[in-house]
Amino acid sequence: MIKKAAFYTLGCKVNQYETEAVIDIFLDSGYQIVDFSEEADVYIVNSCTVTNEAARKTRQIARRAKRRSPGSLVAIVGCYTQAFPDEVSEIEEIDLVMGSNNKAKILDKTEEMLAGRDVDTKVKEYKQLRDYEDLNLKRLSNTTRANVKIEDGCNQFCSYCIIPYARGPVRSRKKEDIVAEVKKLTKQGVKEIILTGTHLGAYGSEKGNSQALTELMQILTEIDELQRVRLSSIEGTEIDSGMMDLISKEDIFCPHLHLPLQSGSDKILKAMKRPYSVKEFKETVAELRKRIPNLAITTDVIVGFPGETETTFKETLDLVKEIGFAKVHVFPYSAREGTPAAEMEQLNGNLVTEYSKELRVVNEALMLDYQKKFLGEKKEVLIEEVRDHQTNLLTGYTDNYLKVLVDGPDKLKNELVEVKLAETFDSYHILGKIID
Ligand code: SF4
The missing domain is CATH 3.40.50.12160 (Methylthiotransferase, N-terminal domain)
Known part of the structure; x- marks a missing residue:
């Protein structure tokens, strides 16, 4: 049986x-x-x-x-x-x-x-996890986009995060295995690859190679059938000049970076053990925007970390607005047992909820502002395999992470189509018209 x-x-x-x-x-x-x-x-x-x-x-x-x-x-x-x-x-x-x-x-x-x-x-024990375990994707349930894992583990030990204890130290996948998998997936019709890892920007760092991710990206440009590559999440401190050049010059790299900010206060960033200051984060963003036109920058922010005050929260709100992120993922802080931050004095839960709501309102406005910049423009949209269940329209993403709704036949699923961005539908969706 x-x-x-x-x-x-x-x-x-x-x-x-x-x-x-x-x-x-x-x-x-x-x-x-x-x-x-x-x-x-x-x-x-x-x-x-x-x-x-x-x-x-x-x-x-x-x-x-x-x-x-x-x-x-x-x-x-x-x-x-x-x-x-x-x-x-x-x-x-x-x-x-x-x-x-x-x-x-x-x-x-x-x-x-x-x-x-x-x-x-x-x-x-997590410290004993030494080798990258190679798993391979053969078939996919969804062929529009595929995550390709290139790295496991993290050595950074941010004070709120349990991941290093759960995933062990940084281990990187061999370039040739990644390339073989990407080739196999593109042959199956996958149009977009998302390079993922527990700490993506640390790829190759255990061998002392700080350029390894940029080198891998360079190799991916040689795969003819590959249409789009996105990076899942990367620390601003890990984007080198070569990577900026590649993203700005090679069409396959989506002009979209997810840079986790976590807080706009130096005091909180320090308590979180994040590897940058507010000034450094702003400098990275400025450099990226100079080198990569129309770059979408999305982020994560943790709200209500121990030590958060009206002042530090306001610093975060101000910074988020100043940078003008395309989208902010808001994470109300909750203590994770086993992490140093769980031992710190915790904020009242109601305050954390209140701060989170406030930041979410700001995020909605930012998302609308970001959309408005592109109204009237023509963009390629990669149509998803599933229709939007509320409107029954086709959905898809532009390379710079705008989620677009369009009217069209099922045969367009998993195709890249040229669309005119017509009007805002809500803060999460823009309405588009397919150009014949
Ligand atoms: S937040 Fe990211 S960088 Fe920091 S410890 Fe967790 S996985 Fe590592």
């Missing part, structure tokens, strides 16, 4: 990439992949630990799976188990616990367990 496996992914693009690669391994071995809400023989939860809430959700999802199919094998793998293996092992409904490496072995361990054999499930 064909065995059924179901997967659930929490967290970031790196986790999504890894789940897709593990699904390929299960498919190759004859498993049928079913929705997580259906009955299955094996449930795999690729967990996240970035907040206490993500960990709680992981536990809840795993428990529900066991209740649905009591005879099934439920496995939790990934960041949560890596950072808190003992906590996860205590959950009665979980049969198999694996950390954030060895994901290629999930199938083997599952099979051994189903066959009634003892399985070594000891999670290695």
Whole structure:
């Protein structure tokens, strides 16, 4: 009888990439992949630990799976188990616990367990994670855009972040493996590649090569069929002059950078252990804008970090407006157990909510301002495979990260089409007209 496996992914693009690669391994071995809400023989939860809430959700999802199919094998793998293996092992409904490496072995361990054999499930300490584990994407559920993982781990230890304990030190994927995967994906019709990593800009740094990401980007320009490349998120301090040149001169690189700011106050940045000051961040943005016209700069901001005051929050609001981000992802700070910031004096939760609301209002206005700059212009839009469920229009992104709604037939899905940006729909969408 064909065995059924179901997967659930929490967290970031790196986790999504890894789940897709593990699904390929299960498919190759004859498993049928079913929705997580259906009955299955094996449930795999690729967990996240970035907040206490993500960990709680992981536990809840795993428990529900066991209740649905009591005879099934439920496995939790990934960041949560890596950072808190003992906590996860205590959950009665979980049969198999694996950390954030060895994901290629999930199938083997599952099979051994189903066959009634003892399985070594000891999670290695994060400092012992030494090699980049190569997983490969073979098929994709969505061919419009594909995440390609190039790096794992982080050595930065920002004071609020649990990731270095969950992913271990920086390990980079071999350039030739990345190029082979990108070629394979473009042959399958993928138009846009998003280079992802736990700490993308640290690519190659464990070998002392600070130019490694720029070198990789240069190599990608030689792949003829590749239409678009986006970087998932990068520290401003890690963008060198060569990278700026490539983004400005080579059409395949989207003029869009996600630079996590986190705070507009030097006092808070220092407490967060971020590697730049407000002045340095502003200088990077100014240089980028000089060299890359129409660059979209998006960001993350953590609101209500320990020590935040009216003054530091106002500094953040002012800086966010001054820079004029195309979009701000607002993260209300919540203490992550196991991090230094969790030991600091915490703000009142209501204040954190209030600050977050205020910044979200500013963000909506910034997004509208950003859209307005491009009204009347012609832009290429990569049409997504799924229609917008509210309007039933086709959706897609421009290279500079405007989300566009257009009327058109299904055959345009996964195509790059020329569109005139006509009017604002709301702060998240712009209405466009396809140019015949
Ligand atoms: S750079 Fe900082 S925020 Fe990003 S993963 Fe590393 S520790 Fe976390």
